[in-house]
Structure formats: structure tokens, C-alpha cells
Amino acid sequence: xxxxxxxxxxxxxxxxxxxxxxxxxxxxxxxxxxxxxxxxxxxxxxxxxxxxxxxxxxxxxxxxxxxxxxxxxxxxxxxxxxxxxxxxxxxxxxxxxxxxxxxxxxxxxxxxxxxxxxxxxxxxxxxxxxxxxxxxxxxxxxxxxxxxxxxxxxxxxxxxxxxxxxxxxxxxxxxxxxxxxxxxxxxxxxxxxxxxxxxxxxxxxxxxxxxxxxxxxxxxxxxxxxxxxxxxxxxxxxxxxxxxxxxxxxxxxxxxxxxxxxxxxxxxxxxxxxxxxxxx
Numbered sequence: 001x002x003x004x005x006x007x008x009x010x011x012x013x014x015x016x017x018x019x020x021x022x023x024x025x026x027x028x029x030x031x032x033x034x035x036x037x038x039x040x041x042x043x044x045x046x047x048x049x050x051x052x053x054x055x056x057x058x059x060x061x062x063x064x065x066x067x068x069x070x071x072x073x074x075x076x077x078x079x080x081x082x083x084x085x086x087x088x089x090x091x092x093x094x095x096x097x098x099x100x101x102x103x104x105x106x107x108x109x110x111x112x113x114x115x116x117x118x119x120x121x122x123x124x125x126x127x128x129x130x131x132x133x134x135x136x137x138x139x140x141x142x143x144x145x146x147x148x149x150x151x152x153x154x155x156x157x158x159x160x161x162x163x164x165x166x167x168x169x170x171x172x173x174x175x176x177x178x179x180x181x182x183x184x185x186x187x188x189x190x191x192x193x194x195x196x197x198x199x200x201x202x203x204x205x206x207x208x209x210x211x212x213x214x215x216x217x218x219x220x221x222x223x224x225x226x227x228x229x230x231x232x233x234x235x236x237x238x239x240x241x242x243x244x245x246x247x248x249x250x251x252x253x254x255x256x257x258x259x260x261x262x263x264x265x266x267x268x269x270x271x272x273x274x275x276x277x278x279x280x
Contacts, residue, residue, distance in 0.1 A: 083198035104176035110137035116159035120167035123205035128174035212248030
């Protein structure tokens with residue numbers, strides 16, 4: 001039992017009603033359901049005539065086609081347009097770092113562009129930066145990168161070779177690290193594909209080496225997995241360059257028994273380079 005004087009609720013003031021209306025509008029209730037109010041009590045009484053249906057409300061005009069078809073590209077230049085305007089690797093690196101078309105940049109530290117020597121005969125294309133690459137801003141600098149360096153060194157190639165004929169140039173499909181090192185989605189790889197293809201054109205390699213499922217599927221527009229594709233020479237459609245798929249070094253660290261297959265791929269790469277240089 002509540003003791004004390006009875007407190008009467010005061011009638012709502014104009015300010016209260018205005019605040020309540022503003023709150024409903026903020027929640028999205030900014031339209032009347034019907035043109036005229038309906039008496040729900042009358043409808044519930046027995047033997048009452050059916051309520052008159054509300055007058056039809058005028059339909060809102062459809063939004064303009066441009067608004068209906070708005071995509072994220074409406075807010076920033078398309079990847080194809082931006083990549084196409086790059087005339088040097090420096091231009092492309094800057095454009096890639098500044099492009100706002102992917103949310104991956106929000107969870108990464110650095111835009112990882114490339115390493116090695118532009119103009120090298122071999123361009124190695126991987127999947128995406130990992131934690132070490134994101135921290136240092138260079139591709140393939142962790143354990144997988146160290147294995148890659150040893151693999152390439154076994155056939156006389158190096159990312160820092162003084163002799164351009166023995167150098168390699170290294171990049172990834174994605175320049176930003178996916179959260180938790182997850183596999184990139186098809187939408188993400190498709191978004192960055194114009195930058196990758198422009199990158200290939202500006203770097204000017206003779207041969208492409210794709211390592212892993214993601215770069216192979218992206219550049220060849222195929223659904224076949226790397227186990228079926230590896231070791232079989234393909235042609236990259238945009239550049240016309242010979243492309244050799246092989247295993248990713250990170251996979252080889254988990255499955256060392258597959259290194260024998262990767263070694264066969266490296267020997268095939270070496271033979272193709274010798275053929276292209278005329279040293280057969």
C-alpha cells in the first residue's frame with residue numbers, strides 16, 4: 001500500500017507532444033497510415049456496419065533511376081577508371097592506397113603494393129597480405145615469404161637480384177589484409193582485379209606465376225582448384241602472358257609433402273624462362 005499524498009498526472013503539454021512526435025519521426029514513423037482516422041471501437045461492436053475502407057493514399061513517386069541503381073561506385077571513382085589513368089607504378093600505388101572502394105582498408109595498417117624489381121621477367125602474384133606483411137608494408141615477408149625466397153633461389157631467382165634477368169617482382173591480388181587472414185571473397189577479388197591487371201601491364205613481366213587458389217581463379221576466371229591447375233601453363237587473357245599456377249608457400253608449410261609438386265612447377269618455370277631468353 002502506497003502512503004502519502006496522491007499525485008495527479010498533469011495533462012501532456014504542447015512541448016511533450018512535440019517531443020513525442022519528433023521521437024516517432026526519428027524512428028521512421030513519418031507517414032500517416034490512412035488519410036482519415038478509423039474508429040476501432042465502432043468496428044469491434046457487434047452488428048455494426050463494416051467500417052468504411054480508408055481512402056486510398058497516393059503512392060509515392062518512384063525514386064529516380066540513378067538513385068535506385070546507386071552503388072558504392074557512385075561515391076568514388078571506379079577501380080577500372082582509376083587504374084586506367086595510372087601511367088607509372090608510382091601512380092598506381094598511390095591510386096590504390098587512396099581508393100575508398102573497399103572496406104578492407106579500415107581493418108588494415110598498410111597498403112601492401114609490391115616488392116622486387118619492376119621489369120623482372122617473372123611476376124609472382126599471391127593472395128593477400130598477412131599479419132607480417134600488413135605490419136611492414138611489403139608482400140611475402142613472413143614465414144611463407146621466406147619459403148618463397150628459398151624456392152625462387154633454387155632456380156636462380158631473387159627479388160633483390162642486381163641482374164634484372166634473375167630478378168622477380170612480387171605482389172598480391174589484394175593490397176589490404178583481410179580480417180583474421182581469412183580467404184578473400186569473390187566480390188573483393190573482383191573489385192581489385194582492374195588494379196592487378198594494370199599492375200601487370202606497368203610491371204612488364206614475361207611470365208606470371210600465380211601461387212594459390214585465389215590469384216589463379218581470379219586471373220584465369222576459373223572455378224577449378226589449384227590442385228588441378230598447378231603445373232599446367234595457361235594464358236592470362238588481359239595481357240596474353242604465359243601463366244603458371246602453383247601452390248602457395250603457406251600451404252606448403254602445412255603440407256610439406258606437396259613440395260615435390262611445387263619443385264616440378266619451378267623447374268617448368270625455369271625451362272620457360274630459358275626458352276624465352278633463347279638459352280636453350
